[in-house]
Amino acid sequence: MSTTTTTKRPPAAESRTPSKAAQLLGDRRLPVLVTAGLFLAMYVVGLSRYQNYGFGEAQVFMNLFIDNGYLLVAAVGVTFVILSGGIDLSVGSVIGFTTMFTAWLVERQGLPILVVIPMALAVGAFGGFLMGYVIHNFEIQPFIVTLAGLFLFRGLCLVISKESISIGDSSVSSMAGAQVSLGAGFLSIGAIVALVVLAVAFYVLHYTRFGRRVYAVGGNEQSAMLMGLPQGGTKIAVYTISGFCSALAGLLFTLYIQSGDPLHATGMELDAIAAVVIGGTLLTGGSGYVIGTLFGVLVLGLIKSLIQFEGTLSSWWTKIATGVLLCAFILIQRAMTARRKT
Amino acid sequence: MTTTPRWRALTHHHLFWPVAVLVILLLVNVPFTPDFFSIKMTDGHLYGSLVSIVLFGSPLILVAVGMTLVIATGGIDLSVGAVVAITGALTCSYISDQADQSALSGVFLAMGIGLVAAVVCGLWNGFLVARMGIQPIIATLIIMVAGRGVAQLITDGQIITVNSEPYKLIGGGYWLTLPFSIFVVAAVVAVTVALTRRTALGLLVESVGGNAEASRLVGIRSMRIKIMVYVFCALCAGIAGLMISSNTSAADGNNAGLWIELDAILAVVIGGTSLLGGRFSIGGTVVGALVIQTLTTTIYTIGVPTQTNLVFKAAVVIIVCLMQSPKFRAKVFGGRFGTKPGAKGGTGQPAAAQAEPAAATEPAPKMEVS
Numbered sequence: 001m002s003t004t005t006t007t008k009r010p011p012a013a014e015s016r017t018p019s020k021a022a023q024l025l026g027d028r029r030l031p032v033l034v035t036a037g038l039f040l041a042m043y044v045v046g047l048s049r050y051q052n053y054g055f056g057e058a059q060v061f062m063n064l065f066i067d068n069g070y071l072l073v074a075a076v077g078v079t080f081v082i083l084s085g086g087i088d089l090s091v092g093s094v095i096g097f098t099t100m101f102t103a104w105l106v107e108r109q110g111l112p113i114l115v116v117i118p119m120a121l122a123v124g125a126f127g128g129f130l131m132g133y134v135i136h137n138f139e140i141q142p143f144i145v146t147l148a149g150l151f152l153f154r155g156l157c158l159v160i161s162k163e164s165i166s167i168g169d170s171s172v173s174s175m176a177g178a179q180v181s182l183g184a185g186f187l188s189i190g191a192i193v194a195l196v197v198l199a200v201a202f203y204v205l206h207y208t209r210f211g212r213r214v215y216a217v218g219g220n221e222q223s224a225m226l227m228g229l230p231q232g233g234t235k236i237a238v239y240t241i242s243g244f245c246s247a248l249a250g251l252l253f254t255l256y257i258q259s260g261d262p263l264h265a266t267g268m269e270l271d272a273i274a275a276v277v278i279g280g281t282l283l284t285g286g287s288g289y290v291i292g293t294l295f296g297v298l299v300l301g302l303i304k305s306l307i308q309f310e311g312t313l314s315s316w317w318t319k320i321a322t323g324v325l326l327c328a329f330i331l332i333q334r335a336m337t338a339r340r341k342t
Numbered sequence: 343m344t345t346t347p348r349w350r351a352l353t354h355h356h357l358f359w360p361v362a363v364l365v366i367l368l369l370v371n372v373p374f375t376p377d378f379f380s381i382k383m384t385d386g387h388l389y390g391s392l393v394s395i396v397l398f399g400s401p402l403i404l405v406a407v408g409m410t411l412v413i414a415t416g417g418i419d420l421s422v423g424a425v426v427a428i429t430g431a432l433t434c435s436y437i438s439d440q441a442d443q444s445a446l447s448g449v450f451l452a453m454g455i456g457l458v459a460a461v462v463c464g465l466w467n468g469f470l471v472a473r474m475g476i477q478p479i480i481a482t483l484i485i486m487v488a489g490r491g492v493a494q495l496i497t498d499g500q501i502i503t504v505n506s507e508p509y510k511l512i513g514g515g516y517w518l519t520l521p522f523s524i525f526v527v528a529a530v531v532a533v534t535v536a537l538t539r540r541t542a543l544g545l546l547v548e549s550v551g552g553n554a555e556a557s558r559l560v561g562i563r564s565m566r567i568k569i570m571v572y573v574f575c576a577l578c579a580g581i582a583g584l585m586i587s588s589n590t591s592a593a594d595g596n597n598a599g600l601w602i603e604l605d606a607i608l609a610v611v612i613g614g615t616s617l618l619g620g621r622f623s624i625g626g627t628v629v630g631a632l633v634i635q636t637l638t639t640t641i642y643t644i645g646v647p648t649q650t651n652l653v654f655k656a657a658v659v660i661i662v663c664l665m666q667s668p669k670f671r672a673k674v675f676g677g678r679f680g681t682k683p684g685a686k687g688g689t690g691q692p693a694a695a696q697a698e699p700a701a702a703t704e705p706a707p708k709m710e711v712s
Contacts, residue, residue: 137670151659
């Protein structure tokens with residue numbers, strides 16, 4: 001790392017002092033480290049302030065995963081898309097649709113949940129595939145195609161039913177209530193699934209050919225194409241993964257909340273994108289780590305639980321804090337990319 | 343189908359297909375509500391479906407006009423919904439604190455404060471996009487996320503209601519027998535058209551959208567133009583925010599202007615402005631916004647369940663975008679597109695969308711927007 005940064009140094013005024021700060025800014029891992037540091041700092045602040053209220057218990061930490069498992073899964077899907085240089089706005093709608101679809105099939109049609117799960121996942125993946133197909137084959141911007149997806153899935157929710165459907169099915173509630181003991185605390189099935197998804201995504205992105213392709217397409221589509229990488233297939237696959245992850249997140253959300261509602265998860269695409277950005281993935285694509293996304297989700301989750309522990313703060317501070325963090329990390333990214341280009 | 347030059351000139355006019363869609367949508371209503379086009383005079387006010395379409399559509403028109411200029415520079419502004427909420431919240435909370443809520447000076451001051459807040463949001467967006475060089479979709483995402491929180495902070499999470507006659511005028515009042523908001527919209531649109539088409543400003547905006555770097559090299563201050571369009575867009579959103587909160591006499595930090603950014607973008611696209619930037623049509627946008635409002639009204643009147651509204655919109659977005667895509671046109675219509683606008687026949691919308699961009703847009707240089 002250090003050799004490349006010093007040789008690349010431009011002949012500008014600061015070239016005399018290849019300072020540590022400059023080296024640090026060039027390091028791709030910096031945003032992830034900053035986020036991890038921020039998470040730790042927030043956790044320590046939480047510990048010192050609310051220790052008497054039981055903030056230090058291991059279960060509070062586990063709850064971060066239990067309460068944000070669905071967001072983590074959705075954010076992992078979005079990480080793939082953003083790494084490839086695209087964006088997916090349909091995440092929240094697909095989650096909402098999946099809750100509705102699942103609740104409707106289980107409650108109104110009486111299908112067993114084990115049959116419904118693959119169906120819901122297939123619908124989500126197919127939706128993602130369609131969007132990817134349109135984006136690649138007709139060269140329409142991902143933003144506008146996934147916006148149409150947002151409208152479509154939210155509309156389909158409302159077509160299924162205007163009212164929320166609560167799930168009273170016993171197998172669903174036993175799944176939702178299942179706990180996996182981990183010594184000091186327990187995790188729900190949702191949290192376990194989220195962690196498994198994270199591990200799989202980590203493996204795929206960093207240790208498979210497909211993962212390298214995603215980075216290559218996001219880094220520079222033109223070069224990736226000239227190198228002969230199947231750039232179309234990669235793009236479509238990335239949106240399919242995102243659709244699949246959104247549907248899975250929707251299933252976890254259904255378990256978490258045990259109902260389907262056409263207004264579930266409105267705006268969750270923004271949370272997911274914010275988590276990915278805070279996790280240090282460059283929005284221009286091609287650079288970032290899925291581990292960063294984990295920290296991004298944890299930071300967002302920690303903000304929520306800190307606000308809960310504070311008690312006097314109202315829920316809208318979550319939005320403001322998210323916005324401020326988003327802004328700070330975008331500016332850090334900007335400083336990084338500006339340095340790398342010069 | 344006919345090849346008389348006049349007909350061809352008409353169908354190739356960039357406003358033809360959006361207007362045609364609008365007319366078709368309006369006509370669809372007639373079998374369901376025979377007196378759809380009738381306008382009654384009651385208590386010195388005009389009432390009728392057409393009047394209410396314009397009345398309810400006016401905030402959308404305003405936001406969409408601002409959005410058109412932003413999109414013309416190759417950007418996008420997602421924060422307009424949040425700006426609508428902030429402006430309404432600030433103005434209403436200021437008015438509700440007054441002893442005499444109907445005092446003109448207080449109402450004007452409150453509106454001034456709201457609009458200044460909107461302009462500040464616009465400056466911030468412009469600063470991030472133009473000066474810091476952040477992609478517009480991301481830069482405006484910040485206010486989109488944080489702005490709703492700020493609006494709720496201002497209203498303290500409540501829905502603030504006001505009882506002020508002068509303030510009621512902007513969004514719900516009547517003047518010269520017509521809804522007052524129509525005059526506001528007309529004034530804003532007229533000023534915008536005058537500024538962009540009677541001066542060089544419109545050309546500069548288009549050149550920045552076509553190629554920001556090249557425009558800078560020929561001496562256009564592209565940074566300043568970009569900041570200006572974001573401020574203008576936020577200002578339009580602010581006025582729309584005044585209108586929405588005045589119409590309901592209440593400020594709702596959570597729901598005011600929810601998803602208006604998506605509707606506005608849709609209106610701009612239907613109006614024939616390319617999302618790639620470099621070309622815009624204010625008239626098209628106004629028609630586009632009216633199309634969306636008419637679509638909503640039509641769905642109500644013909645008795646289709648209102649919940650299919652979003653599915654409809656999704657279909658319209660997909661069709662319009664597919665038709666704008668040069669690759670799609672080449673695949674589906676071969677090389678003939680544009681010369682036979684009715685070729686696909688049948689339904690109005692695909693045909694409309696198909697030929698309209700063909701006339702209005704050429705394959706623009708590919709740009710990374712998202």
